[in-house]
Amino acid sequence: MEKASAALKNLFFPRRCPYCGQVMGFAPGCECAPRVEECRLFGPSALLDGEGRRFAFLDGGAACYAYAGPIRQGVRRLKFEGACGLAAVYGREMAALAAQLEPGGPFDGVMPVPSTKKERRRRGYDVPLLLARALSGALAIPLWDDILIKEFETRRQHELPLAERKANLLGAFGLRGTAAVQGRRVLLCDDVATSGATLDECAKMLRAGGAASVWAVVFAATPRPGARKAGKGERRHGTE
Ligand SMILES: [Zn+2]
Known part of the structure; x- marks a missing residue:
């Protein structure tokens, strides 16, 4: 039957x-x-990840896949072609990966990288929020979608040279009340990490608000030109 x-x-x-x-x-x-190329780990604070991203505030995190080939195609369908149902599928994969991170205890809540109202209206839906919802359900942790907010629209990160990306984000994110994050282990999520500057800027705000630690999980991370390529299907565990 x-x-x-x-x-x-x-x-x-x-x-x-x-x-x-x-x-x-x-x-x-x-x-x-x-x-598909699997799993890239972000190093602990102030270290580099396998692709040469430098994080000053993020404690660590991981990407399910390299942003290339079929993964790039899937993310584009999710972000630009209205296939928002994919967020639930990708979110579950991200949850499985987040469960392997070791922030020193379970995460207290999951938070999407925020967008402005205007940005949400343009797309009709909010991809990081959809992913955060899936993560919240799969990991059975609260969804914190109204604490970290985006104050103003910024130029699109991937359209800027690397050197300008940090400056582009300065002051773009704000916290609405800090009580919820104080002493908490926060899991940030986004669809794609390129330079990692957005995640790190969010982590900076959350740390300033008293978060005990901030980790990130993304569906895909851009491989850097010339960076060591993880082999097909290779999974790297632990921090380097
Ligand atoms: Zn296919």
Whole structure:
């Protein structure tokens, strides 16, 4: 019975590749799975991650995948083509990875990297918030979506040279009350980390507000040109 209902469900709501969107099951399927590069760890505070990002305030974190190939395609579908249902799928993967981080105890709450009202209106939905919701559900921790806020619109980080990215974010984030984060272990989440400057700026605000530690989980991180490439399917654990 269970099998029959699963088959029916598959007929009407066929399982699709979470990256390219191709229907899976009967046809040979897509070539996405073997092409994804897994897990990149962000180093502890003031150290570098495998890609050369420097974090002054973030305690650590991880990305499920390198932002390339099928992962890049999937994120674009989520962000720019209205496939917002993917947030639940990606969020669950992020939760599995976040559960492996070691902040010295369970996270007290999860927080999306905030966007301004105008930015949300432009897209119609808020990707980091959708991811944070999935993380909150999967990890059974509170969703803190109204503490860290974005005060004003900034130029898009990925359109700026690396040297200008930190300055672009200066003062962009603010805290609405600090009581909720004081002494807490905060998990930040976002879809993609490029330079890591946005995550670090958010972590700076949260640390100033008294957070005990701030970690981040992102679905994908941009590989830096010339950085050591993690092998296909290679998972790195622990901090380096
Ligand atoms: Zn695919």
